[in-house]
């Protein structure tokens with residue numbers, strides 16, 4: 309069993325943390341009344357609807373519905389679990405979080421993870437020292453200088469050099485006391501020696517790029533030769549700590565800039581990423597010798613909604629661009645293509661034309677679908693047959709778009725461009741959709757409508773308002789609701805459960821617990837609901853103070869109305885039965901008139 313982190317520890321971390329300060333390192337916030345406001349990092353917007361409330365230590369976005377406390381924020385933005393968020397924040401504010409009781413298997417996995425990272429870190433230091441200091445590193449230093457990279461960049465990227473020796477790293481790690489068999493089997497940095505010889509180094513005579521995970525820990529290396537020998541690039545094999553379809557080179561450095569600039573740049577090579585970084589374009593990442601995947605897309609989506617593809621201007625680069633379109637559009641990313649002159653790559657372009665011209669190229673990026681349309685129409689020529697085939701291929705790709713509006717606009721544009729009837733294209737585009745099953749839920753699921761008896765006057769709004777009254781400081785409304793029937797106040801399950809939680813969060817004096825957002829007791833949906841209601845209450849505190857009695861009366865009337873409607877239904881049922889038995893039904897009629905009168909009054 310996993311034991312929970314003690315409540316006092318969580319409390320202490322929360323007390324020592326300021327949510328405004330934590331969120332400020334991701335979002336630029338401005339004072340606005342009782343709140344701080346900024347552009348939401350979880351959805352794309354031009355006017356701020358993202359609010360952080362310091363007195364209550366919560367945040368909420370009125371645009372997309374995300375919200376919660378400081379832990380919720382870290383969970384969402386860094387993709388952490390609740391215990392991970394507590395631990396990360398605890399480390400920052402100096403509160404030690406005791407180890408949870410984890411299963412032996414889990415503990416073993418965690419220890420192995422740390423050991424493997426440690427090996428890669430030690431190797432990174434070793435290779436880095438060789439590059440900056442050793443005689444063996446001379447040619448590599450010269451090579452970098454020729455390509456325009458100074459000592460500063462070498463240090464910043466912790467570049468390394470693997471010398472032309474068989475056992476340089478093996479010897480170093482052995483001296484440091486590492487188990488070489490583990491190094492060989494789990495990191496791939498060593499290979500098994502044949503015929504009784506010792507294990508030997510994977511990387512020899514190569515310039516090395518350490519590949520870091522999102523926390524900046526080295527988990528693998530990419531190695532490039534200094535001459536024309538092959539293979540030009542050699543990477544660490546995948547390992548328990550390195551999965552190349554889930555990792556992007558430079559993301560640990562680039563994510564802040566991505567958020568700030570509202571856009572990320574994807575390049576293919578380590579040198580491209582480094583060149584852009586040095587040119588002041590810090591929002592670039594590179595794939596580690598692999599095609600982009602949907603997982604890469606989801607990873608990027610945490611930091612930005614828009615990506616620019618800046619690939620080599622050759623056949624392979626074009627193919628990579630189209631593949632990227634296939635995997636990134638379904639993730640809801642807006643994707644655009646940057647073109648350079650034929651044969652060029654970002655590194656060579658920057659060397660020849662400088663950062664300013666590169667920025668112009670980035671600004672002129674074309675939406676990837678437009679790029680695809682141009683390419684496809686051009687390839688198939690002007691003949692009727694060719695055009696028809698091109699249009700079929702293009703329509704097929706429209707299904708990658710997540711937004712209906714966007715799809716509609718593209719249909720119109722394509723009709724204009726090809727001279728085909730829009731209705732014909734529309735009919736074709738509506739054919740069976742293969743991609744439909746892949747679409748993922750949006751951030752905010754549609755709120756469940758009231759189901760039971762469908763009393764429309766007791767929908768979402770009344771229940772939300774009632775919850776807001778339950779959240780007031782005074783316990784008046786909590787007592788009133790407690791005295792009644794909770795089910796009839798809150799027919800919708802989400803609200804019912806949340807009300808039950810609020811009522812249980814009272815102290816002995818009838819006061820409400822200060823930190824209501826509790827990830828271990830509430831669902832994600834409840835966290836978002838509560839934080840939005842608390843924020844609304846804060847913002848409209850004065851107004852709510854004045855209107856609360858009226859609001860409560862309205863809600864109670866809605867409850868009463870619902871009760872009467874149910875009573876009426878019951879009477880009608882009994883009346884039908886009595887009539888069927890041939891009994892006197894006058895008193896049912898009397899009752900019905902009475903209830904109807906009450907219903908009209910309410």
Ligand SMILES: [Zn+2]
Pocket residue numbers: 348349350351358369370371372373374
């Ligand atoms: Zn939002």
